[in-house]
Amino acid sequence: MRTELRRAGGDESLQPVHLQSLIYLSKANRYSNTPQALAEYLGLTKGTVSQTLLLLDRRGLIERFEDDVDRRVVRLRLSPAGESLLYEAQPTLAWQNATRNISPNRIRNAVSALREALTTLQEDNEGAPFGVCHNCSWCQKLSQRIFRCGRMGDRLSGPETRKICRIFEAKKTEEAA
Amino acid sequence: MRTELRRAGGDESLQPVHLQSLIYLSKANRYSNTPQALAEYLGLTKGTVSQTLLLLDRRGLIERFEDDVDRRVVRLRLSPAGESLLYEAQPTLAWQNATRNISPNRIRNAVSALREALTTLQEDNEGAPFGVCHNCSWCQKLSQRIFRCGRMGDRLSGPETRKICRIFEAKKTEEAA
DNA sequence: CTTTTCCGTATCGACCCGATACTAATGGGC
DNA sequence: GCCCATTAGTATCGGGTCGATACGGAAAAG
Numbered sequence: 001m002r003t004e005l006r007r008a009g010g011d012e013s014l015q016p017v018h019l020q021s022l023i024y025l026s027k028a029n030r031y032s033n034t035p036q037a038l039a040e041y042l043g044l045t046k047g048t049v050s051q052t053l054l055l056l057d058r059r060g061l062i063e064r065f066e067d068d069v070d071r072r073v074v075r076l077r078l079s080p081a082g083e084s085l086l087y088e089a090q091p092t093l094a095w096q097n098a099t100r101n102i103s104p105n106r107i108r109n110a111v112s113a114l115r116e117a118l119t120t121l122q123e124d125n126e127g128a129p130f131g132v133c134h135n136c137s138w139c140q141k142l143s144q145r146i147f148r149c150g151r152m153g154d155r156l157s158g159p160e161t162r163k164i165c166r167i168f169e170a171k172k173t174e175e176a177a
Numbered sequence: 178m179r180t181e182l183r184r185a186g187g188d189e190s191l192q193p194v195h196l197q198s199l200i201y202l203s204k205a206n207r208y209s210n211t212p213q214a215l216a217e218y219l220g221l222t223k224g225t226v227s228q229t230l231l232l233l234d235r236r237g238l239i240e241r242f243e244d245d246v247d248r249r250v251v252r253l254r255l256s257p258a259g260e261s262l263l264y265e266a267q268p269t270l271a272w273q274n275a276t277r278n279i280s281p282n283r284i285r286n287a288v289s290a291l292r293e294a295l296t297t298l299q300e301d302n303e304g305a306p307f308g309v310c311h312n313c314s315w316c317q318k319l320s321q322r323i324f325r326c327g328r329m330g331d332r333l334s335g336p337e338t339r340k341i342c343r344i345f346e347a348k349k350t351e352e353a354a
Numbered sequence: 355c356t357t358t359t360c361c362g363t364a365t366c367g368a369c370c371c372g373a374t375a376c377t378a379a380t381g382g383g384c
Numbered sequence: 385g386c387c388c389a390t391t392a393g394t395a396t397c398g399g400g401t402c403g404a405t406a407c408g409g410a411a412a413a414g
Binding site: 010015034035036046047049050051053054070072073074 | 360361362363364365371372
């Protein structure tokens with residue numbers, strides 16, 4: 001994966017960290033599309049990330065705009081150019097292809113086991129959680145298409161619950177510790 | 178994992194690529210402990226890897242010595258200091274701990290599915306194979322403890338067949354293409 | 355209104371990385 | 385044995401990443 005990321009970025013003379021940033025921004029929800037969140041996600045300092053974003057902005061791959069309520073924070077999103085670059089690189093497509101000969105049932109089991117391992121790993125290292133909104137313990141289903149974040153009190157659309165959130169909290173499994 | 182690698186290396190003021198190099202060298206078999214193999218494994222140029230190895234040598238984490246038969250090639254191995262550093266960082270232990278609540282059966286199934294996906298991914302990208310000797314199609318079992326590489330014609334010990342080889346070739350599954 | 359805290363930026367030095375050019379050793383063809 | 389192509393590794397240079405530090409502006413605390 002490391003080699004593949006390097007190769008894909010090299011075609012556009014982008015460093016791995018640039019692609020990782022774009023990938024993150026393409027999947028970050030409304031609470032997580034800030035420089036600070038990206039810094040935590042990548043494990044880099046905010047100063048370093050600030051430079052990365054400067055470069056991505058110069059290249060026209062992202063857009064930056066102020067937050068309405070807190071004018072200190074900067075909101076980030078992919079520009080059309082950034083979207084299309086990511087679409088052509090298709091970093092996730094390689095994995096979908098790689099699993100073409102594996103039965104859906106085995107994939108489901110493997111994904112389930114990996115998700116569990118990831119949660120434990122995150123707890124062990126006390127790192128930022130960063131999970132998919134839909135799997136968060138705060139996520140409530142109001143109706144077929146409407147969800148709600150119990151932590152922030154906002155209503156969320158179905159697609160938004162499939163994005164990455166920085167305030168994710170894993171659902172408790174039957175852990176009778 | 179990326180964040181964790183950065184954190185573990187930061188404690189010793191080592192870059193992620195340094196730890197990855199040490200980890201690789203701790204697992205490379207006799208055909209794969211050269212700068213060239215490391216460069217292919219990491220997806221970097223040999224010039225870059227040469228510098229990395231220079232730094233690791235200055236720090237006393239690796240040892241370099243000439244090959245007996247081909248005096249162009251440099252053989253690499255971890256120094257005692259490198260071994261102990263890797264032991265204390267325990268990059269693989271974190272994953273073992275993370276799977277402590279998962280049944281061995283689920284782990285086996287997940288590993289099997291992931292190995293299959295990895296092989297397909299490597300074939301798709303025509304990248305260097307780099308697999309564990311024991312799973313290679315050239316690996317022959319001569320007795321309980323003695324193995325043999327059909328490609329190179331050498332006899333191998335049991336522990337050596339659990340190391341990473343650069344000339345790995347995946348065993349064919351029932352792929353009636 | 356002052357102080358503290360927080361988000362993001364700017365600058366500097368150390369280092370990674372690829373490109374290029376180079377040395378040294380091997381191997382093939384004659 | 386002698387050229388030439390090939391291969392393993394190194395040296396150098398420029399662009400860029402990264403952390404540390406300092407800074408400016410906005411929000412929160414008192």
